[in-house]
Amino acid sequence: MSQKFDVVVIGAGPGGYVAAIRAAQLGLKTACIEKYVGKEGKIALGGTCLNVGCIPSKALLDSTWKYHEAHEGFKVHGIEASGVTIDVPTMIARKDQIVRNLTGGVAALFKANGVTSFEGHGKLLANKQVEVTGRDGSTEILEATNVIIASGSRPVEIPPAPIDQNVIVDSTGALDFQSVPKRLGVIGAGVIGLELGSVWGRLGAEVTVLEALDKFLPAADDQVAKEALKILTKQGLKIRLGARVTATEINGSEVTVTFTDANGEQKETYDKLIVAVGRRPVTTDLLAADSGVDLDERGYIFVDDFCATSVPGVYAVGDVVRGLMLAHKAMEEGVVVAERIAGHKAQMNYDLIPGVIYTHPEIAWVGKSEQSLKAEGVEVNVGVAPFAASGRAMAANDTAGFVKIIADAKTDRVLGVHVIGPSAAELVQQGAIAMEFGTSAEDLGMMVFSHPTLSEQLHEAALAVNGHAIHIANRKKR
């Protein structure tokens, strides 16, 4: 006899595991199916984010920043640190331990909340039945009142650069190099390409990033993107814009990459090549022909503003549906869907999802860029406060970048907060909170900020919007 659940979740990444925990908290009998086999050969919960995404990449970014600081940043403080070396396998093992802790933590949360875990591949059949195929090939059917699909995404592969996970790797392979490649090529100057390029660049790899677009970080504010390009280039990343990769050839342990840019066809040889050209939704063998769930024209599961699919009682969240491919977006969608199933009127604000690039300095933003607001014909006032004018940033010897606040010229309402600088991801969250409450630049300017903090640059930028900044020269005075 098949088991019956109020909610069956397919996939235990940030979208799925959060949805499952919230549903169980709300008293719904909940199951979650996961098939991912981790490094230990066992099913690991947590999805891309915990296993091969957000967390391992941040672990390596943190390790390599410490190494970089020991080499480049200590001297100015009078600290002599000669003979500092990196043991890459230890760094990777530390990263793996963090992954184990967190994925094990999700399993513990499932237990604590009474979520039933199924190991295997989930497939949605007709009438909200879900087939689970175990690792041994056995199958069972779960009967669900509601189904939440959270099958996530996987790296895009491009024909000119097939992944062999040895010389040509995707982001997963790039989190597991056992030594520092001397020459590293990266295809794609997106978030993942820049973060992974930074990791290995800090350890001494000569990094070349090949980006097909002429524009750097098109989703970011232009002023931020320009500053980011300047700083990352100064750090040694060779970022070649307008460079489209057309072919690769592996010769033993190296790869020769052919690309075309404004100067015509070129070739470069690297010891490793990371392909980071984006991610696409995972829907392979997920939906039976008669499941009734539709995909959109780009292959994502089609959902409405509340993540409901074309079948009543079937929802989809996270990377497998439209919108930003970010863990915090997936998690919030998971919560919203679980609460709506439980009869609450939950919803989320898609306009205020922060984006972050965890390079150093970090790059983060929430709301709209100056160029997109101008394109919409919105008149704006802009305030910029550089970290070079921050006592706290000077004390930390971390003064690159700035906070930029964009406000509606008529209403003073804050429409965008953009930060490139130390702890940008944390700072921009303050902007997100303020914007959620409909703040004006004047409101932010009237608040008391602790001194000395990096957050004070948010205050100064807000004051600068209306020409009242104290610690920097105002572009316009009022």
Ligand code: FAD
């Ligand atoms: P996923 O995390 O992909 O989880 C989906 C899960 O479903 C997987 O475990 C998969 O095995 C399972 N699954 C799929 N199909 C089935 C099936 N049929 N049956 C059973 N199980 C199935 N985002 C951020 O917000 N911040 C970051 O710093 C960040 N860094 C990243 C760094 C890298 C290198 C990468 C690759 C991604 C990063 N992301 C980051 C993106 C983030 O990982 C994703 O947005 C997030 O994981 C999406 O969550 P999800 O639950 O939708 O899907």
Ligand code: AMP
């Ligand atoms: P993202 O989707 O943010 O991860 O970024 C991926 C980047 O890879 C995009 O900016 C694409 O323009 C870039 N890209 C895709 N295909 C190629 C290619 N063949 N050569 C160089 N860059 C590419």
